[in-house]
Amino acid sequence: MLTRQPTLDLADLERPALEAALEARGHPRFHAGQIFRWIYGRGVVDPSAMTDLSRELRAMLAEACTISTPAIMQREKSIDGTEKFLLRLADGRLVESVFIPDTPSMTFCISTQVGCAMACAFCLTGKMGLVRNLSTAEIVGQVRVLADALHLRDARFNIVLMGMGEPLHNYDETMKALRILADEQGFAMSPRRITLSTVGILPALEKLAREPVMPNLAISLHAPTDVQRGALVPINRKYGVADIVEACKRFPLKRRSRITFEYVMLSGVNDRAEDARRLAKLLAGLKSKVNLIPLNAAAGIPFERPSDETVDRFAETLAEHGLTVSVRKSRGRDIRAACGQLIVEGQKRSAGQQLAVMM
């Protein structure tokens, strides 16, 4: 009986792995760079259109390989220009990616997991639990799909890994995706244009500090003390505030870089003057900036958004203590594409019945 080799997903391979796969099939390794340029540089996924490859290689790619690409199921545009894409993955799971046109640059907000295991108290994604990790092809695929749909393949844009999921909880696939995005034959993105947001899984954070492709780092802090943070971000019971800040002090920063500390503001919970003073003390001496994110209230989230005056006062207190601080403008709230507005409707772990609205 004939045994067929399993189909190889080229979208899941870094260039060295693609070189090895070509060699194993009797083709020169250098074709990997050409294939990368077709897939990532030009958005071509049909091997027959890769005209600088030999006929034999094109036939082999068509026969034995696939280039999996998430399918756009729906696009929604906010009145503020933010655009939300509902994408269907090969197994029927759905994720969403968001395009934010002016932050001040163009930004793609990308997911790394379907659902999330971190269960942050103010985030609807956390209510899903973890459904599954995204593959490298699915993480980079979101970028490919948005770049094509928005005609931005040749434009400069930023990527934030702030969508559904905790990137460091899907470490290997996320890092592989970053290496493909940064590959000079791939998207050739400067890691400076990529920001990874994490709740601070310490062993993974230490590992990240040694990676050759180093994105900007954003820590989802949200509270200055263990008692407060433990109630909001459950993993804080394992990796506490002081340990995270110490790890940030050791984190190798590029010149002029800072670590962003994200702070979702919840009325009456973490928005008092003493919270601001404690936060300023905690971050003293760190190359940091604080991004205040007034809660995007949603049904099922047991917190309220503080008033604009409270947010302004909090920001002023931080600034008076020498911190760089910004207040995140809420984007895409009318289409539920804003931070923390992820929701799952229908049977949450059943393919095809899931609607995920990412943060």
Ligand code: SF4
């Ligand atoms: S805030 Fe981020 S880490 Fe926390 S549950 Fe939501 S997606 Fe996961």
